[in-house]
Ligand SMILES: Nc1ncnc2c1ncn2[C@@H]1O[C@H](COP(=O)(O)OP(=O)(O)OP(=O)(O)O)[C@@H](O)[C@H]1O
């Protein structure tokens with residue numbers, strides 16, 4: 001696609017997003033007006049209250065009309081048609097200009113559809129295979145303070161499993177909050193599947209993202225596992241008829257389908273985290289972030305959750321970020337981001353990262369258990385390296 005085409009596709013996308021965002025405002029204002037009217041009928045509020053709700057609705061409705069103006073797309077059609085007339089039909093350029101004209105017509109038609117369904121069809125789409133692109137991200141909590149994240153640039157392909165490691169205070173959590181849109185970067189730009197994150201589209205961008213937190217006890221709302229998974233779906237206004245299938249499906253993915261009627265608080269830590277993962281999965285995010293999701297679990301729970309994470313990785317359907325202090329976990333990753341003092345100091349495969357043991361130690365990071373044993377063996381003259389897990393290590397030792 002030429003940049004000109006990209007440009008119009010982007011413009012259409014922005015147009016949809018604006019419509020969609022404004023429609024949300026319109027829906028809220030109309031709900032407010034309806035509630036005001038009903039309260040008025042019960043004499044709970046006075047007429048002034050109703051009038052002000054109505055005025056607000058009218059204002060937003062007018063704004064919507066202004067936004068729903070697709071003249072630029074029509075103008076583009078006219079201009080490309082005019083251009084086409086000036087080009088010789090036998091020239092090479094003709095086909096290019098013709099394609100541009102056809103695209104202009106298509107984009108114009110799409111813009112009409114977008115207005116009709118108020119941008120609803122216009123969810124953010126995956127414009128690229130790059131799940132996340134950070135460009136020189138800097139963030140500080142207060143003016144004059146040092147940057148907690150200081151110039152991070154990275155590109156992550158869809159389907160990758162990325163471990164983020166770093167000493168305490170290196171900026172991992174700050175970075176994850178920037179990725180999920182809780183914090184806005186002071187400097188730099190973010191793209192999620194080719195969509196540039198802006199203040200306006202952040203709510204739509206969030207639909208690409210799911211997060212599982214550290215503390216399993218802080219993530220429950222429902223009185224049963226089923227209710228808990230349903231809660232997020234209700235928030236997204238998923239049709240109730242579709243919910244049972246989605247709930248069962250996501251529970252199966254974390255092997256918790258037998259527990260749907262159980263009370264979340266009665267579950268083990270590992271089971272709770274699995275339910276938290278199911279709740280995130282139910283919303284089918286493209287990017288899933290685990291913020292130290294295993295750190296508060298007992299060894300059995302840790303293993304359970306890590307297994308689920310690896311299974312998710314193997315489907316290659318999701319892009320996974322795992323912030324972790326568990327150096328053994330990085331062996332499961334495709335890519336490792338090493339943070340130090342707010343900077344991304346290394347980015348590479350686990351093998352590449354682990355080959356620099358001294359460097360890791362210099363920034364106060366341990367090396368995985370398997371790599372520690374390998375190192376001890378190497379010091380004894382037994383050359384073994386690159387084992388991905390304990391089993392592989394044992395196999396490698398036996399082959400010596
Ligand atoms: N709310 C805040 N207000 C001010 N400074 C903060 C805030 N949160 C974090 N910081 C500072 O920002 C820097 C990065 O912290 P961050 O929590 O991102 O690190 P981290 O790598 O997640 O650490 P940990 O491994 O301890 O979770 C630290 O210097 C920290 O003190």
Ligand SMILES: [Mg+2]
Nearest residue numbers: 169172173174
């Ligand atoms: Mg943290």
